[in-house]
Amino acid sequence: MSRFTSAWQSDFAWKFRRSPVAIVSFLVLMTLVLGAVFAPLVAPYDPFDPGSLNLMNGFTPPMEPNMFSGEVFWLGTDDQGRDVFSTILFGMRISLFVGFAAVLFAMLLGVTLGLLAGYLGGWTETIIMRAADVQLTFPAILVAMLIFGIAKGITPVEYRDQMAIWVLIIAIGLSDWVQFARVVRGATLVEKNKEYVQAARLIGRSKGAIMLRHILPNVMSPVLVIATISLALAIIAEATLSFLGVGAPPTQPSLGTLIRIGQGFLFSGEWWILFFPAVTLLMLALSVNLLGDWLRDALNPRLK
Amino acid sequence: MKKTMLMATAMSLVLGASASAETLKWARAGDALTLDPHAQNEGVTIAVMHQMMEPLILRAPDGNLQAALATEWSVSPDNPEVWNFKLREGVTFHDGADFTAEDVVFSFERALSEESDMKGIISSVASVEAVNDYEVNIITNGPNPILPATLPNIFVIDKGWAEVNNVVDVQDVEGGEETFASQNVNGTGPYKLVSRENDVKTVMTINEDYWGKDEFPMEFTDIKFTPIQNQATRMAALLSGEVDFIQDVPVQDLERIKTTDGKKVLTAPQNRVIFFGLNLSDELLGGNVDGKNPLTDVKVRQAMNMAINREAIQQVVMRGQSQPAGMIAPPFVQGWTEELDSYPEWDVAAAKALMEEAGYGDGFSITLNCPNDRYINDEAICQATVGMLAQIGVTVNLEALPKAQHFPLVNGLESDFYMLGWGIPSYDSEYIFNFLYHTKGELFGTWNGTRYSNAKIDEMTQAIAQEVDLEKRDAMVAEMWQIVKDDVVYLPIHHQVLNWAMDGKVGAAMDSDDQVKVKYFTVD
Numbered sequence A: 001m002s003r004f005t006s007a008w009q010s011d012f013a014w015k016f017r018r019s020p021v022a023i024v025s026f027l028v029l030m031t032l033v034l035g036a037v038f039a040p041l042v043a044p045y046d047p048f049d050p051g052s053l054n055l056m057n058g059f060t061p062p063m064e065p066n067m068f069s070g071e072v073f074w075l076g077t078d079d080q081g082r083d084v085f086s087t088i089l090f091g092m093r094i095s096l097f098v099g100f101a102a103v104l105f106a107m108l109l110g111v112t113l114g115l116l117a118g119y120l121g122g123w124t125e126t127i128i129m130r131a132a133d134v135q136l137t138f139p140a141i142l143v144a145m146l147i148f149g150i151a152k153g154i155t156p157v158e159y160r161d162q163m164a165i166w167v168l169i170i171a172i173g174l175s176d177w178v179q180f181a182r183v184v185r186g187a188t189l190v191e192k193n194k195e196y197v198q199a200a201r202l203i204g205r206s207k208g209a210i211m212l213r214h215i216l217p218n219v220m221s222p223v224l225v226i227a228t229i230s231l232a233l234a235i236i237a238e239a240t241l242s243f244l245g246v247g248a249p250p251t252q253p254s255l256g257t258l259i260r261i262g263q264g265f266l267f268s269g270e271w272w273i274l275f276f277p278a279v280t281l282l283m284l285a286l287s288v289n290l291l292g293d294w295l296r297d298a299l300n301p302r303l304k
Numbered sequence B: 001m002k003k004t005m006l007m008a009t010a011m012s013l014v015l016g017a018s019a020s021a022e023t024l025k026w027a028r029a030g031d032a033l034t035l036d037p038h039a040q041n042e043g044v045t046i047a048v049m050h051q052m053m054e055p056l057i058l059r060a061p062d063g064n065l066q067a068a069l070a071t072e073w074s075v076s077p078d079n080p081e082v083w084n085f086k087l088r089e090g091v092t093f094h095d096g097a098d099f100t101a102e103d104v105v106f107s108f109e110r111a112l113s114e115e116s117d118m119k120g121i122i123s124s125v126a127s128v129e130a131v132n133d134y135e136v137n138i139i140t141n142g143p144n145p146i147l148p149a150t151l152p153n154i155f156v157i158d159k160g161w162a163e164v165n166n167v168v169d170v171q172d173v174e175g176g177e178e179t180f181a182s183q184n185v186n187g188t189g190p191y192k193l194v195s196r197e198n199d200v201k202t203v204m205t206i207n208e209d210y211w212g213k214d215e216f217p218m219e220f221t222d223i224k225f226t227p228i229q230n231q232a233t234r235m236a237a238l239l240s241g242e243v244d245f246i247q248d249v250p251v252q253d254l255e256r257i258k259t260t261d262g263k264k265v266l267t268a269p270q271n272r273v274i275f276f277g278l279n280l281s282d283e284l285l286g287g288n289v290d291g292k293n294p295l296t297d298v299k300v301r302q303a304m305n306m307a308i309n310r311e312a313i314q315q316v317v318m319r320g321q322s323q324p325a326g327m328i329a330p331p332f333v334q335g336w337t338e339e340l341d342s343y344p345e346w347d348v349a350a351a352k353a354l355m356e357e358a359g360y361g362d363g364f365s366i367t368l369n370c371p372n373d374r375y376i377n378d379e380a381i382c383q384a385t386v387g388m389l390a391q392i393g394v395t396v397n398l399e400a401l402p403k404a405q406h407f408p409l410v411n412g413l414e415s416d417f418y419m420l421g422w423g424i425p426s427y428d429s430e431y432i433f434n435f436l437y438h439t440k441g442e443l444f445g446t447w448n449g450t451r452y453s454n455a456k457i458d459e460m461t462q463a464i465a466q467e468v469d470l471e472k473r474d475a476m477v478a479e480m481w482q483i484v485k486d487d488v489v490y491l492p493i494h495h496q497v498l499n500w501a502m503d504g505k506v507g508a509a510m511d512s513d514d515q516v517k518v519k520y521f522t523v524d
Helices: A002-008 A010-018 A020-036 A084-122 A120-138 A140-154 A157-174 A177-191 A195-202 A207-243 A255-263 A273-297 B002-018 B042-047 B101-111 B159-162 B232-241 B250-259 B298-307 B310-317 B348-356 B378-390 B403-411 B429-437 B457-465 B468-487
Strands: B023-028 B056-058 B065-067 B070-075 B081-085 B125-130 B135-140 B191-197 B201-206 B223-227 B263-278 B322-324 B364-371 B395-401 B417-422 B490-504
Touching: A010 A020, A010 A273, A020 A084, A020 A273, A084 A120, A084 A157, A084 A177, A084 A207, A084 A273, A120 A177, A140 A157, A140 A207, A157 A207, A157 B395, A177 A207, A195 A207, A207 A255, A207 A273, A255 A273, B023 B232, B065 B070, B065 B232, B081 B101, B101 B125, B101 B135, B101 B159, B232 B250, B232 B490, B250 B263, B263 B322, B263 B378, B298 B348, B298 B378, B298 B490, B310 B378, B310 B490, B348 B395, B364 B378, B364 B403, B378 B395, B378 B417, B395 B403, B403 B417, B417 B429, B429 B457, B429 B468, B457 B468
Parallel strands: B023 B223, B364 B395, B364 B417
Antiparallel strands: B056 B065, B070 B081, B081 B135, B125 B135, B191 B201, B201 B223, B263 B417, B263 B490, B322 B490
16 A cells, blocks of 8 residues: 555656646557457457358448348448457457567567677677668568568468467567667666676676676666657557558458458448548557657656 | 740640540559460460450450451361461561461460460360461361360460570469560560569550551550559549559449549459369368368368358449359350359358268368459458358468469469469350369369369360360260269359449440450540
8 A cells, every 4th residue: 555655656656647648648548458458358249250250241330230130330340241349459459469579579689689789899789780770771661571571481371370470579579679779788888887887897796697687777767768669669560561461360350450451441431441440540559659758758857 | 926836836736636645544453474475374464465466366355256367267178177277468576577377386386385374275286387478277186166266365476586585485484484575575466565564564555567557446555554452542543543444443432433523334244253272182281180181072062162151242242243153154155054053052050060961060270372463352252251161160261362472372282272263265164174174284274273183074175175066065065064063173152243444535345354455445
C-alpha cells in the first residue's frame, strides 16, 4: 500500500497526472491492449477458425442484418464473411505481439552491440558501427522485406504459415536494432570515463560485470524512450509488410492484412472493411507515439 | 499579323487532327511471362504476343477462323494426313525480311522442339515441309480433321533473325532463363515492339508495312501495356483516365464503372473454367499424413467436391459474374453437355460421412497453392475454399503467389493442391484431355499437375486426335468425360464471365478467349 502511495506521489506520476495527452493515450492504449489480450473472451466470433466462417455472411454492412442469414454484425463483415470487430481484435493481437517481440529483439541486439562497441572500442567498435551505418542507408522496410523473402525461401511450405509471425518479428527486429546501438554506444562512451566506472575497474571487476552491472543501468532511460517510439514504428512496419502481402498469412489477418483486403472494396462502397481496421491502427500507433513523446519529456530533466 | 498567327494555329490544329496518334493505354492484372512465342502457353502471354506476331490462321473476335499468314488451306485429296497451306505473299517481318515458307517450317519445328510449351497443341503434327516459297504441307500422325483449329496460337517468327540472335532454341522459363527472344520480337504482326520492361510496361507502335493495314480498322497507332496487380489501383487508373482499357475488372466495381460518365463495360461468357487440381500420387509432398495419400481415395475427392459451396462463391465472391461448373470445359466447347457440367449438391453432412467412410473422419492437412494475379478473385476463392474444407476436417494452409511463381509449382509437380484456370483456343475437348488429363510427359499432359495416369484416357486422347468419323469421335469424347468425372480428377469451380472495362472512346472487339486483338479496335 505504501509502495503504491509513494509511486503515486512520485515526480514521475505527478507529471503523468498533469498531462491530459498522456492520460488519454494511456487509456486508449490500455483499452486496445486489453481487447487484444482477451480477444477470445471479448470477440463474438473466432475469425481464425476457417470452419466457423459462412461465406454467405460476406459484405454485410455494420449494424444491418445479413440478407441470407439475418445475422447482425456491429462493424459488418469482410469479403469472406468474417466479423470485422472480431477480426480487428484478433488481428490486433498479431500486430501487438509482433510489435512488442520485434522491439524486444531489436533492443536486446542493439543494446548488447552498443555496449560492446562503446566500452571495448577499437576493432569491435569499427565493425559494429560501420555495419550500423551501412544498414542505415537502406530503408528499414526494405531490409525487413529482404529478410522476410530469404526466410520464406528456406522454410518448407507447410510450416510457412506458422513461421510467418516469427519471421516478421526477426525481420522487423533486425531492421531496427541500429538506433538502439547508436544511442547506447554514445551513452556508454560518456559513462565509461566516469569515476564510478574507473573505481570498479580498479578493484578488478571483469569487463562483462562492469558493462552489465554498472554501465547498463545508467544508459537505460534513453533506451526506454526509443523502445516506445520503436514500438509504434514496429506496429506500422508489420502493417506495411502485411499490406504488401508479405506479412501475416491471409487466413490469419493482422491489421495490415485487413487494410489490404479492404482497399479492394473502396470503390464499390464497402467502406467498413477498410475503415475500422485503419482507424484501429491509427489509434494504436498514435497513442503509443504520444506516450513515447511524453515519456521522453518526463525522463529528460533538461526539458522543461 | 495576328490573323496569320491565328491561321497558322488553326492550320496546325487541323493537320494535327488528321494525323492523330491514338495510344491505347491497356492494363490488366499480370504481365506476359515472356515474349518468346513458344515458351509459355499462357493466356496473358499470348494476348500480348498477338499484337506483334501472327499465326497461319487466326481466331477472329467473333470466334471464327480467319486467314492470317495462310490465305487458303485444305486437306490433300490423295492423303488425309497432309494439309496444304498457301501462304500470303508480300509480307515482311518488322526488320524488313521477307516472310517465306522456310520461316513457317522453322517456327513449327521450334514450336515442336523439346523446350517448347506449344508442342502439346500441335502434337498431331509429324513434320512441316516447304513445297515452294509460298506453300507448305503439314503432315500429321494419322488424319487430323481439326488441325486448323489448333493453329491460332502458333506464331511464326523469322528464321534468319532467330539464327543471328542465337534464339533457335526455345527459352527455358522453368529454369529461369532469359534470352534475346524473351525480350525482343521480330514478327509480322500489326504492331511492333518499341520497348519492354518486365512487369512494368510494354510499348508497341503501329507497323506501317502491315499487309492488312487497309483490311482492319487499326485505329490505335500505339499501345502501352501496363500490368497493375492491385485491383483498386487498376480501377483508380481507369477512373482517372491514366489507362483507358482494363481486363480482369474487379467484379465489385462493375456497377461503379457503368454509372461513371464516359466509361463502359463489355460483358460476354468467357472461354475459361476455374478449378482445383489434386495430387493423386502415392504420397503428398506436405501435410500430416505419412506413407499414404488421402487424395488417392476417390471418396475423399468426392467429399471435397461436395464440401465446396459453388453457389456461395458465385453469389458472394463473384457477385454473379460466374457460372458454377461440374466439368472443366466451358459450354461452347465440343463435348460439353449440361449433364456433365452438373455438380454435386453442397452437402457438408454427406461429405463428412464420406470422409468417415474413407477413414479420414479426423481429417488431414494440406497446402493449397493459389495464384493472386491471374483469375478473377483467385485468392478470395481459395480463401473461401479453406473455410469450406475446414468444415469437413481438412485443414488447408493457403499459399497465394503471383502467377510467375505459381505456374512453375504446378508444372514442376511441386504442389499437392492448386488452382488453375483453362481456356480452350481450339474449342474442342481434345485440347483439355491432351494438356490436363493425359499422363504427364514430354508431348502430352504438359499442364497435368495431378499425376493422374489412366492408360485408357491416354489411349483415347491420342485416338480422338485422329478420328475422322465425327459421330464416333463424339461418342468417345463423351465416354472420356464420364470416366474423368467419376474419377473426380479435378474439382471444377466455375466458368468465368468476361468483363472488359474501358473509356467511352475505345471501340473494343471483344472475344470470349479474353485475347485482345487491337487491330480490330476502333476509336469512337
